[in-house]
Amino acid sequence: MDGNGRWAQRQGLPRVEGHRRGVASVRRTTEECARLGIEQLTLYCLSSENWKRPQYELDFLMHLLEQYMIEERSTIMANNIQVRIIGRRDGIPEQVQHEMDRTIELSAANTGTTLCLAINYGGRGEMVDAVRKMASEAAAGTLDPASITEDDIAAHLYTAGMPDPDLLIRTAGEMRISNFLLWQISYAELWVTQQCWPEFCEETLHQAIRDFAGRDRRFGGLNADSAEGAT
Ligand code: IPE
Ligand code: MG
Numbered sequence: 001m002d003g004n005g006r007w008a009q010r011q012g013l014p015r016v017e018g019h020r021r022g023v024a025s026v027r028r029t030t031e032e033c034a035r036l037g038i039e040q041l042t043l044y045c046l047s048s049e050n051w052k053r054p055q056y057e058l059d060f061l062m063h064l065l066e067q068y069m070i071e072e073r074s075t076i077m078a079n080n081i082q083v084r085i086i087g088r089r090d091g092i093p094e095q096v097q098h099e100m101d102r103t104i105e106l107s108a109a110n111t112g113t114t115l116c117l118a119i120n121y122g123g124r125g126e127m128v129d130a131v132r133k134m135a136s137e138a139a140a141g142t143l144d145p146a147s148i149t150e151d152d153i154a155a156h157l158y159t160a161g162m163p164d165p166d167l168l169i170r171t172a173g174e175m176r177i178s179n180f181l182l183w184q185i186s187y188a189e190l191w192v193t194q195q196c197w198p199e200f201c202e203e204t205l206h207q208a209i210r211d212f213a214g215r216d217r218r219f220g221g222l223n224a225d226s227a228e229g230a231t
Pocket of ligand 1: 001004006007047050197
């Protein structure tokens with residue numbers, strides 16, 4: 001979810017207004033994914049690098065996060081959405097963590113779309129945490145280093161048990177990954193829009209999904225046509 005600040009500045013508004021408007025895009029997008037029956041939507045809310053921002057902007061983001069956790073509960077429940085959170089807890093104010101936990105618990109038995117919120121998340125940090133866990137298991141004798149598989153690594157990431165993303169949508173035109181789900185996006189299709197996050201709407205989502213549906217995903221193999229030609 002990029003471009004909140006740029007969108008606001010273009011409207012002559014303070015950056016934080018872009019974040020506030022971004023919450024409306026989160027609601028629209030989440031409800032539309034639930035309506036479409038999408039298995040999982042992961043939103044990159046706050047990266048582990050975002051702490052470099054001015055304190056007033058961070059305070060505003062924390063306030064927005066707490067408000068979101070409380071106010072969106074009815075929408076989450078009405079749409080049968082299950083909320084999960086990935087990232088490190090440190091640095092997140094206690095009160096915000098408390099509301100995060102309440103929303104997670106409340107929605108735990110929902111069976112529709114999983115809404116995974118990446119908060120204080122970084123892909124490299126996630127790998128560091130996974131390596132630490134695996135190394136301590138190895139030291140304790142419960143994990144054999146020589147037999148570690150890709151599945152074992154996946155099972156030690158924050159996203160254990162979640163599907164890998166099929167489609168990665170980036171707003172505000174940036175052509176970079178910015179430390180997002182580095183392991184999990186190995187074969188994700190990338191889709192970039194110039195629209196800033198506060199402008200992102202159902203139509204943009206549909207466009208991304210339509211383009212995705214037309215992609216030829218080979219996962220390193222050949223598509224049916226080429227394979228036929230080769231024999
Ligand atoms: C994304 O918008 C929201 C967060 C990272 C919290 P930005 O705040 O990065 O917006 P730009 O990139 O400055 O326009
Ligand atoms: Mg940005």
